[in-house]
């Protein structure tokens with residue numbers, strides 16, 4: 001399919017201001033926005049009509065798609081992050097490449113229905129049972145790329161370096177499937193991955209538990225040479241901080257800074273239990289933190305210090321992480337609402353800040369700078385939310401952004417456009433029966 005020149009007329013569109021603009025025409029050429037003008041009372045000839053409220057596409061900056069298969073199986077139990085992790089390992093140990101393709105496609109399709117136009121898949125399931133490499137060493141990464149293409153969403157495949165079962169401990173059980181032989185083997189495999197118009201390749205240091213400081217420095221250098229996004233799980237759990245302090249005499253953030261990981265391309269995932277000095281390091285580097293509030297709640301991790309991070313100059317992105325639920329607007333409002341519960345203070349993050357984290361913040365974190373906004377030059381990635389449904393009908397015009405963020409749901413998403421093409425139309429995926437895809441994937 002060749003270049004695509006077209007235009008959309010939006011009844012209302014959020015262009016970054018306090019209230020949506022009315023009668024917005026968005027012109028698109030070859031998947032990018034070329035012009036945005038407001039005040040058109042009726043759609044120009046040939047324009048696609050988008051009724052409702054149009055916002056930039058949501059970026060899901062941290063996903064483990066396969067963990068979608070744990071939904072409903074793990075949430076009611078007792079225990080902690082560490083007992084949940086054993087259940088996750090049992091699942092990871094069983095998946096073959098076809099399972100990964102089918103499950104990832106179904107999960108990405110659920111994300112698309114919720115308005116996600118860009119996924120950052122933190123991909124660490126690399127090898128066969130027992131850690132034996134596949135004949136095609138990137139067969140599972142290729143399955144993730146194929147899944148995103150089938151669904152029609154943009155992807156940053158964040159290839160994860162994972163070497164140890166814990167600090168100073170060899171990998172055990174399913175962890176062997178995550179591990180390359182050493183950091184050079186990781187780099188050789190990751191270097192064979194290729195991006196495309198819809199796919200970017202990033203790197204990750206899984207955590208200070210799974211990657212030693214010397215290897216972390218090598219991963220950081222690999223990402224730096226390619227100007228690629230670099231992510232790491234950071235301080236999700238107090239026990240991780242304690243083990244890191246005991247082994248290295250420094251916090252995970254300090255160890256990663258020492259390894260050269262911190263830069264504007266760096267995203268610390270979670271950052272739930274960070275010190276003021278950690279925040280200063282992240283802020284000075286111009287780094288991003290990706291909060292995953294619905295997963296952090298589910299795993300009893302704690303509440304990420306989003307206000308403290310933002311005050312320290314750290315940018316915020318959002319992720320669905322374990323995919324226990326896929327509700328980008330819930331991730332966004334949870335940043336504010338969870339802090340209200342913890343502090344007794346309201347209004348630490350405004351609706352526009354939260355919506356920016358769900359959109360532009362994630363695009364930046366995933367290496368698509370300039371995306372996640374409705375402006376010339378940005379990818380033409382759009383989400384349409386209905387305003388005539390039970391949750392949002394009747395809201396005064398000036399309050400519609402706040403209402404969407406604090407009361408909207410995936411069920412309000414009617415249409416999703418990626419690169420100027422419809423991926424979701426009138427509440428349904430254009431080519432996939434998403435519930436049937438999920439049922440089939442989960443049955444396996």
Ligand SMILES: [Zn+2]
Pocket residue numbers: 062064122233269321
């Ligand atoms: Zn994660």
